[in-house]
Amino acid sequence: MISNFSHLIDLNDYPVSWWNKIIELGHEIKLHPQRFTHACDGKIMGTLFYEPSTRTQMSFQSAMIRLGGSIIGFDNPATSSVSKGENLKDTTKIVSNYADILVMRHPLPGAAKAAALTADCPVINAGDGGHLHPTQTLTDLLTLKEEKGRLDNLNIGLCGDLVNGRTVHSLCKALSAYSGNTFVLISTPQLRLPAYIKDVITASGSKYTEVSSLDEVINDLDMLYMTRIQRERFASEEDYLSQKDTYILDKKKLNKARADMIVMHPMPRVDEISTDVDDDSRAIYFKQAKYGMYVRMALIMTMLETDTSTSLLKGKVHKNCSCPNPKCITNTESYLPKSFLGIGDTIECEYCDERKLLTH
Numbered sequence: 001m002i003s004n005f006s007h008l009i010d011l012n013d014y015p016v017s018w019w020n021k022i023i024e025l026g027h028e029i030k031l032h033p034q035r036f037t038h039a040c041d042g043k044i045m046g047t048l049f050y051e052p053s054t055r056t057q058m059s060f061q062s063a064m065i066r067l068g069g070s071i072i073g074f075d076n077p078a079t080s081s082v083s084k085g086e087n088l089k090d091t092t093k094i095v096s097n098y099a100d101i102l103v104m105r106h107p108l109p110g111a112a113k114a115a116a117l118t119a120d121c122p123v124i125n126a127g128d129g130g131h132l133h134p135t136q137t138l139t140d141l142l143t144l145k146e147e148k149g150r151l152d153n154l155n156i157g158l159c160g161d162l163v164n165g166r167t168v169h170s171l172c173k174a175l176s177a178y179s180g181n182t183f184v185l186i187s188t189p190q191l192r193l194p195a196y197i198k199d200v201i202t203a204s205g206s207k208y209t210e211v212s213s214l215d216e217v218i219n220d221l222d223m224l225y226m227t228r229i230q231r232e233r234f235a236s237e238e239d240y241l242s243q244k245d246t247y248i249l250d251k252k253k254l255n256k257a258r259a260d261m262i263v264m265h266p267m268p269r270v271d272e273i274s275t276d277v278d279d280d281s282r283a284i285y286f287k288q289a290k291y292g293m294y295v296r297m298a299l300i301m302t303m304l305e306t307d308t309s310t311s312l313l314k315g316k317v318h319k320n321c322s323c324p325n326p327k328c329i330t331n332t333e334s335y336l337p338k339s340f341l342g343i344g345d346t347i348e349c350e351y352c353d354e355r356k357l358l359t360h
């Protein structure tokens with residue numbers, strides 16, 4: 001299915017050269033913000049936030065305002081027509097008639113792609129459930145470029161909730177596209193990175209290891225990406241409590257790391273980084289949030305200037321076949337074509353990437 005607009009659902013829908021251009025433009029904006037104050041004069045951005053957000057929503061809003069544009073939208077579906085039972089298709093269709101570009105965050109994986117299918121303007125995925133978060137990844141790439149000077153040949157540690165952390169998923173997919181990067185995946189067995197992301201890493205020729213102890217590997221890393229245990233994505237509070245507080249980066253642990261290692265975090269932090277780390281020069285997560293605004297300015301400008309179509313569904317609609325992931329958007333919004341990509345006898349949902357065995 002072809003859409004007349006260019007959307008950002010997954011960074012990997014674009015070539016690495018496109019990401020690099022956005023990162024370069026973000027760097028340019030950071031150096032000379034005054035040159036861009038009228039870049040989006042007269043344009044309107046619609047923010048559809050079905051899930052709580054502080055950084056992502058405000059950084060998108062401030063990005064648009066700093067480019068001279070305006071914003072409309074909601075951050076609490078309870079006060080919009082969603083509370084009257086309006087489906088995603090109608091809300092998207094209508095707001096895309098008011099706005100020039102939409103930014104959407106939703107608790108269900110695949111929701112941004114579903115919205116793009118009907119939107120009459122570009123859609124940016126600002127997080128779809130535990131699936132992907134491409135604009136946090138652009139933030140992380142700009143941060144790495146600014147702070148480490150490169151995006152390749154890095155030994156990257158990712159620690160915490162790797163199964164539910166959408167920022168981790170998008171970041172691993174992106175960094176494996178640059179040569180020489182290796183991944184150290186630090187989590188409990190219950191919170192390991194999903195298989196489809198590990199397959200992307202392997203297919204790119206990059207290497208990964210899975211470990212349980214942060215102490216044992218911290219000294220090998222160029223960058224440590226700490227993440228929050230995603231309470232809202234656990235099946236029960238008991239499951240969450242069994243994982244909570246497993247990894248806490250404190251001053252003592254950080255002292256074992258190299259002097260040039262940087263600590264990143266998409267935020268919000270709960271207690272996985274103790275506040276005594278904040279004053280260490282290696283802790284760059286507050287700076288990282290600011291880079292996010294510059295890179296989103298670059299992204300908004302680029303997407304408003306791009307006038308191409310996107311191929312949204314490339315696979316096959318399988319009759320009477322639904323996605324096995326109960327959280328997938330296709331299991332809530334019943335009108336969506338249930339499209340799968342085929343990989344041998346296994347097929348993969350085009351919205352949430354969940355795999356399923358094809359029965360003949």
Ligand code: NCD
Pocket residue numbers: 055056127133136166167227228230266267268
């Ligand atoms: C992250 C998210 O929403 O996925 N936050 C963000 O966008 N900066 C990380 C999180 O919620 O833990």
